[in-house]
Amino acid sequence: MKKTVLREYARLIVRSGVNVQKGQEVLIYADLDQPEFVQLVVEEAYKAKAKKVCVEWNYQPLTKLHTRFRSVTTLGTVEEWEKARQQHYVDVLPARIHLISEDPDGLKGINMEKLSKARRMSYPVLKPYKDQLENRQQWCIAAVPGKAWAKKVFPGERTSTAVEKLWQAILDASRVTEDPLKAWEDHDRDLQQRCDYLNSLNIRSLHYTAENGTDLTVGMIPEGRFCGGGETTLGGVFFNPNIPTEECFISPMRGKAEGIVYATKPLSYRGILIEDFSIRFEGGRAVEVHAAKGEEVLRTMISMDEGAAYLGECALVPQHSPIAESGLLFYNTLFDENAACHLALGMGFPDSIADFQNRTLEECRELGINDSMIHEDFMIGCDTMNIDALCADGSVKPIFRAGNWAF
Secondary structure (H helix, E strand, O other): OOHHHHHHHHHHHHHHHHOOOOOOEEEEEEEOOOHHHHHHHHHHHHHOOOOEEEEEEEOHHHHHHHHHHOOHHHHHOOOHHHHHHHHHHHHHOOEEEEEEOOOOOOOOOOOHHHHHHHHHHHHHHHHHHHHHHOOOOOEEEEEOOOHHHHHHHOOOOOHHHHHHHHHHHHHHHOOOOOOHHHHHHHHHHHHHHHHHHHHHOOEEEEEEEOOOOOEEEEEEOOOEOOEEOOEEOOOOOEEOOEOOOOOEEEOEEEEEEEEEEEOOOOEEEOOEEEEEEEEEEEOOEEEEEEEEEOHHHHHHHHOOOHHHHEEEEEEEOOOOOHHHHHOOOOOOHHHHOOOOOEEEEEOOOHHHEOOHHHOOHHHHHHHOOOOOOOEEEEEOOOOOOEEEEEEOOOOEEEEEEOOEEOO
16 A cells, blocks of 8 residues: 555544644554554654654454463452553543554454453453543544454455455545545534434434344433534544544433344454344343354353443444445444444443533433443444334434435
8 A cells, every 4th residue: 555645544543533632642552463554643643743652552362362371360450550550641631543453353262251350350440540531532443454354354365465455445434535634524514414413303212123123122312412423522622533434323321222133244342253143122231142153252241241231322324335335344343333323232422412511421321321341333234224213292203214314
């Protein structure tokens, strides 16, 4: 891939993604697959007047080794220096960039039960820091190709060809055109107009149906609002948390979901694929799950904590989205969730509450925003999906027909 094009992508992530502010610290989380591109992102961050840029590297084989040889207690202990680092992040509010390229099967065979126990140990210690950062910092998740990931998406190609094809697919989906910043301004405006219409309906529930057997009704929070594209921190900084994104999303009312839903794409959970699965809800809670592959992992996921079995997000994505029309299955949630309507189990979004700026985090959760240590998106959209909205005035409005917007 031409370096000039990759520099435009790096600039997009820094300027439109996290929107680095003068004098701000920047954190970059990356796998080892594309160090040259990480270097470009670091350089662009400094050009945006970042005070300091730090990179934290991840390598899946090391994660497997740590999990294999460390005890649960060692894995789950948050050391004092780690607490000090988290407090530093609360104090300085760094912009966070996540560059994902991991192998979708990279943690296959890992002791998920051991890893989950360790995470349950550490989460209560880390949660207070996380809550203090809610809606106060910019962050952006973007992607670069890894060799194993590229071969998963393009199995019939040589590795070098697969990586090049995945680069092109990522850049196309991310709107890296001749003027990416302008393309994202236009895209954000379109998503906001759709959200404005949805919010004008005063929706009280969404009813999903599809020929695959999906028949699910999800209740909405009266004070809830649809969001899409860019977001604004409490300090007034606009940023785009996902590159790419095609969704209009809302956090539903905790405890208000009835029926069954069938996934239409695989879910990669912590490096392990879950495929051909369904989830049945009663009283808002996932009470029955089935999967052709990864069912035990799915059960582990929804039992991570009390909120893990409840919905935290309903997202609307048409089948005419660029990612869906590419015909590619990315085996990566960032992309696959933007090719189809999806739901998320776990944590909801406080900023999907109207006037959230003037409410506390606790007040948003009291209104019905779910709280959990996980937030896992799974795709349910297909070309036979219909979605109807029951509105506050008793009317029913079509939102999706045959997998696309009905307005």
